[in-house]
Amino acid sequence: MTDADPPAEHESVPEENVLPMRHGVPVTEERGVAVLFPTRERYVEVVRALYDEGFRFCADLTAVDYLTHPGRALPEGVEPERFEVVVQLLSHEDRTRCRVRVQIPHDDPVIPTLWPVHPGTEAPEREAFDMFGIRFDGHPDLTRILMPEDWDGYPLRKDYAVGRIPVQFKGVPPPR
Amino acid sequence: MTTTHGPEWLRAETDEGRQELTDRRDTPPHELLRETGAVLRMSEAEAARLSEEPAASDETMIINMGPQHPSTHGVLRVMLELRGEEVLRSKPVIGYLHTGMEKTGEDLTYLQGPTNVTRMDYAAPFFNELVYCMAVEELIGLELPPRAVWMRMLLCELNRMSSHFLFQATNGMDIGAISMMLYGWRERDEILQVFEKITGLRMNHNFIRVGGVAADLPDGWEDDVLRMLDAFPPRLDEYDDLLTGQPIWRERTQDVGVITAEEAVALGATGPILRSTGVPWDLRRTMPYLAYDEVDFDVVVGSYGDAFDRYAIRLNEIRESMKIVRQCVERMPTGDYRVQDKKVTPPPRSRIDESMEALIHHFKLFTEGFKVPEGEVYTVVESPRGELGCYIVSDGGPRPYRMHIRGPSFVNLQTLPHMLRGGLVADAVAAISSVDPIMGEVDR
Numbered sequence: 001m002t003d004a005d006p007p008a009e010h011e012s013v014p015e016e017n018v019l020p021m022r023h024g025v026p027v028t029e030e031r032g033v034a035v036l037f038p039t040r041e042r043y044v045e046v047v048r049a050l051y052d053e054g055f056r057f058c059a060d061l062t063a064v065d066y067l068t069h070p071g072r073a074l075p076e077g078v079e080p081e082r083f084e085v086v087v088q089l090l091s092h093e094d095r096t097r098c099r100v101r102v103q104i105p106h107d108d109p110v111i112p113t114l115w116p117v118h119p120g121t122e123a124p125e126r127e128a129f130d131m132f133g134i135r136f137d138g139h140p141d142l143t144r145i146l147m148p149e150d151w152d153g154y155p156l157r158k159d160y161a162v163g164r165i166p167v168q169f170k171g172v173p174p175p176r
Numbered sequence: 177m178t179t180t181h182g183p184e185w186l187r188a189e190t191d192e193g194r195q196e197l198t199d200r201r202d203t204p205p206h207e208l209l210r211e212t213g214a215v216l217r218m219s220e221a222e223a224a225r226l227s228e229e230p231a232a233s234d235e236t237m238i239i240n241m242g243p244q245h246p247s248t249h250g251v252l253r254v255m256l257e258l259r260g261e262e263v264l265r266s267k268p269v270i271g272y273l274h275t276g277m278e279k280t281g282e283d284l285t286y287l288q289g290p291t292n293v294t295r296m297d298y299a300a301p302f303f304n305e306l307v308y309c310m311a312v313e314e315l316i317g318l319e320l321p322p323r324a325v326w327m328r329m330l331l332c333e334l335n336r337m338s339s340h341f342l343f344q345a346t347n348g349m350d351i352g353a354i355s356m357m358l359y360g361w362r363e364r365d366e367i368l369q370v371f372e373k374i375t376g377l378r379m380n381h382n383f384i385r386v387g388g389v390a391a392d393l394p395d396g397w398e399d400d401v402l403r404m405l406d407a408f409p410p411r412l413d414e415y416d417d418l419l420t421g422q423p424i425w426r427e428r429t430q431d432v433g434v435i436t437a438e439e440a441v442a443l444g445a446t447g448p449i450l451r452s453t454g455v456p457w458d459l460r461r462t463m464p465y466l467a468y469d470e471v472d473f474d475v476v477v478g479s480y481g482d483a484f485d486r487y488a489i490r491l492n493e494i495r496e497s498m499k500i501v502r503q504c505v506e507r508m509p510t511g512d513y514r515v516q517d518k519k520v521t522p523p524p525r526s527r528i529d530e531s532m533e534a535l536i537h538h539f540k541l542f543t544e545g546f547k548v549p550e551g552e553v554y555t556v557v558e559s560p561r562g563e564l565g566c567y568i569v570s571d572g573g574p575r576p577y578r579m580h581i582r583g584p585s586f587v588n589l590q591t592l593p594h595m596l597r598g599g600l601v602a603d604a605v606a607a608i609s610s611v612d613p614i615m616g617e618v619d620r
Contacts, residue, residue, distance in 0.1 A: 031314060031553060057441055060554070060565050060582040069571040073550070086567065088554050088582070092441070092455070095462055099554065120444025123590050131278075143195045146271040146619055155279055156578075 019076055023049045026075040034098040037078045043102050044112050047087065051117055055089035055098060058118035062086050063104075063128040067158040082106035083134055087114065087121075104134060113139040131156035197238055197255035197267040235259055241604070243272050249346060250615035254592065254608065256601070263604055266596045268589050273619035281579035285545030286312050289576065291382045293566075296581060297617035298379060299342050302328075302335040303559040304581070304617075305384035307566040310465065311555040312386045315548050315570050318520065322467075322509040324388035329466045330504035331374070331383065332557075333497040334401070337408075338367040339560035340490045340497075343612045344415065347487060350609040351428045353419060363411060370400050387521040388514025398505050405498055405505075415491060429484035433595035433607030436481060443594070444587040447562025448493070449611065452478035452485035459558035471503045483610035490560075490612075519546050545574030561585050561612060583617040 020027050023046045025038040038046040047055075064084045066072060074080055081103035089098050104111055113136040114121045125136045126145040133154035136142060144151060153160055242253035251272035257265040281292050293308045294301040306328055313320070345360025368378040373394055375383040383390045419425045435445070437453040450457055458475040460468040476492040478485030514521045522541050523534035540546075550572040556565045562584030569578040588611055595607040 030551065033554070058444055059446075059556070059563060060567065060580075062567060062580045062582075064569055064578045069569075069577050072571075086552075088565065088567070092457060092462075097554070118444070119442050120587060120590060123586060124444075127586075144271075145195070146274040148271070149195055155276060 026077055028075050030099070033096075036098065036100045037075060038100065038102060040102055040104065040111050043100070044114065044117065047089070047100060047114055048117050050089055050098065050100070054091040054093050057090040057092060058087060058114065058120050059090045059097070060086075060088040061114065061121045061124035061128060063132045063134055063156075065132060065156065065158045067106075079103060083109055083132060085111055085128065085134065109134045110137050111135070112137045115139055130154070133157065195269055195271075197257060197265065197269075236264060241601075249609070249613055252589075252608070252613060252615055252618070254596075254604070256596070256604065258601065261600045261602075263596045263599050263601065266593050266604070268592050270586075270589065270615070270618050273615045275620070277620045278579055278581065282576060285574045286386055286548055286576065287541060287545050289579070290385060291380075293579075293581060294380045294382055295616065296583065296620055297559060297561070297564070297585070297614050299614050300335050300339040300560050301380050302331045302384060303557055303564050305382065306332060307555055307557045307559075307564050307581070308568075308579075309384050309386045310557065311553050311566040311568045312548060312576075314553045314555055315551055315568065316386075316520065317549075318387055318515055318517065320388060320515060321512040323511045323513050324515070325467050326504055326508050327389050327393065327513060328384055329468070329471070330401075330501060330508070331371075331389075332466075333500045333504065334367055334370065336497045336560045337494050337501070338364045338371075340494045341367070343490050343560075344487075347609045347612070348419065350605050351425070353425065356415070356418065359411065359415070359418075363408065366404055366407070370397075370404065373397065373400060385514070385521070387517060388512070390514075392513045393508075401501060401505055405502055408494070408498060412491065412494060420488065420491070426484065428602075428606055429487055429610070430482055431480070432483045432599065432603045433486075433610055434480065434482045435591055435595055439594055440481070440591065443590045445562070445591050446584050447558070447560070447588070448486050448489045449588055449591060450562065451476065451489055453481035454479050459556055459563060463556070465555075465557060468500075471500050473497075473499050483606045486610040486612075493560075547572060547574050548576075556582075559584055561614065561617070562588060581617075581620060583620060585611075585613040585615075585617045586620075589613055589618060 022034065022036060025036050025042060025046055027034055027036050029035065036046060064086060065082065066080065066084060067082055070080060072080065083104040083106065085102045085104060087100040089100065102111060109132070111134060113125060115125065115138065122139070122141070123145060125139055126141070126143065128134050129136060129142055130144045130147050131154055143149070147155065236257050236259045238255055238257050240253060240255055243251040253269040253272065255267045255269060256263050277292055277296060281289060284292055289308055289312070290305040293304040296304050341360045341364040345357045345364065348354070348356025348360060371381065372378050374397060375381040375390070435449065435453060437455050440450045440453045440455070446457070454477055456475050456477045459465070461475050473496045476489045476496060478489050518537045522538050523531070527534040528538050548570045550570055552567070552569045554565055554567045556563050563582065564584055565582030567580040567582070568576045571577040592608065592611060596604045599607065
């Protein structure tokens with residue numbers, strides 16, 4: 001991703017296209033793994049296309065809160081947002097992995113669910129909702145999974161403080 | 177504690193607050209679809225029709241199995257809807273052991289990280305350390321000395337054996353072969369004693385570190401390991417006598433908790449559950465890491481996808497792991513057990529007394545930690561329970577910006593409603609046991 005000139009490894013890329021694309025979305029290569037950057041609107045469509053391509057297995061789905069690290073490297077044309085949903089896909093036939101990263105804005109943390117394509121994302125999506133407050137539109141049972149039902153806030157967000165016992169000294173840095 | 181609330185509608189529009197299995201009368205079709213038909217690619221109407229069978233809902237009842245039930249391996253709570261003895265629907269409810277380890281991981285340096293992750297899957301701690309260290313090493317771009325690689329492989333395979341012995345013990349106990357519990361724990365304990373000799377601890381070793389391992393193998397380790405390898409085969413044959421061919425055991429496990437290959441792949445199941453359906457997918461063979469492409473072993477595959485297959489796969493994986501351990505003993509390379517990179521691995525204690533530079537490196541490593549280049553990486557290893565993954569995002573600092581562990585038990589638990597459906601409560605015990613969930617990893 002940090003490479004200035006990412007290698008165009010897919011045959012579907014037209015010669016004159018400077019920006020490598022795959023299924024119509026920007027793609028980079030990070031340590032031998034193709035990383036696709038679809039928009040929220042094209043997310044499910046791209047994952048479905050990858051499914052047809054052989055990526056039948058959704059290994060993992062998680063989210064990242066980039067609140068305090070906004071300057072990450074993204075391919076041209078991808079607008080950085082606060083949240084990112086990261087999906088790891090695996091093709092059993094080709095023995096390759098690929099990754100899908102979707103940008104999600106802070107003021108509207110909604111993304112369509114992957115559940116119709118990969119039913120195995122049911123629990124990971126619930127976890128991402130539980131920890132980051134990202135709503136998965138169309139998920140059949142979007143409830144907290146690890147935290148108690150009546151918990152306030154989303155613990156893995158960067159502006160959620162880790163628990164700390166108040167120390168009674170002057171000049172103690174406030175809990176982050 | 178400061179908390180962050182999402183927008184109001186976010187809370188209002190989700191059915192937050194209902195983790196439990198709802199009454200049949202209150203269950204909308206899409207939820208039934210989740211429980212029954214999603215994997216089979218049914219429509220909502222078909223799923224609803226599936227659930228129509230028991231007409232009056234006072235014939236069914238919802239009961240809790242766990243979180244204190246002994247056969248739920250810790251604090252797994254399974255809500256079952258029963259008609260008599262038959263399980264109609266079920267839902268695992270988890271989170272009782274959640275300790276926020278991913279959040280903690282963001283606050284620990286890369287040097288402290290393995291201490292945290294090793295406590296996740298407490299039956300197979302080496303794999304957690306390994307996957308974390310492999311992720312960090314890939315971000316830095318470290319090349320390990322061969323002895324470190326083979327030591328890691330040796331410890332991991334011994335750990336796979338101890339984890340599968342633990343499974344044999346608990347699985348036997350759950351199904352009623354109580355003596356099996358004693359045998360399984362006995363064998364596991366012998367392995368733990370070897371771990372204690374090598375790492376100093378029986379569990380939660382924090383032995384695999386970024387850049388290699390924490391210490392070299394002690395004198396005489398070969399004898400201990402070889403003595404074990406000689407002692408185990410007759411005992412495994414005893415297991416076969418005691419369980420494999422035994423009619424009661426077969427009655428209890430065969431055709432129980434059946435899952436097909438398509439269902440397993442769709443639900444993200446890995447490890448023995450996926451292999452029991454006939455999919456020969458073992459990351460050690462299919463996407464080799466460490467030096468697994470240099471050792472000789474077989475991938476054990478089942479064909480029926482039932483509890484018996486999963487039992488037999490784990491039993492035979494012990495034998496395969498013993499093969500690998502023997503090769504590790506025979507071919508253990510000499511040399512460094514960790515990278516000689518002063519920025520990553522701390523200097524030996526003796527150097528600190530005589531070298532100012534070593535003292536500075538030591539101080540910097542343990543106060544500030546080492547910096548890891550910016551980037552993201554997802555590494556995987558084949559843990560005894562399946563694909564154990566670690567996703568690390570680094571912002572260039574000494575702590576991971578985000579550390580996520582893909583726990584195989586967590587994902588594998590999703591297969592439970594499919595395994596339990598239509599079975600008896602007694603079979604539910606066998607099916608839960610055959611998934612072999614470790615709650616520390618499920619809840620993290």
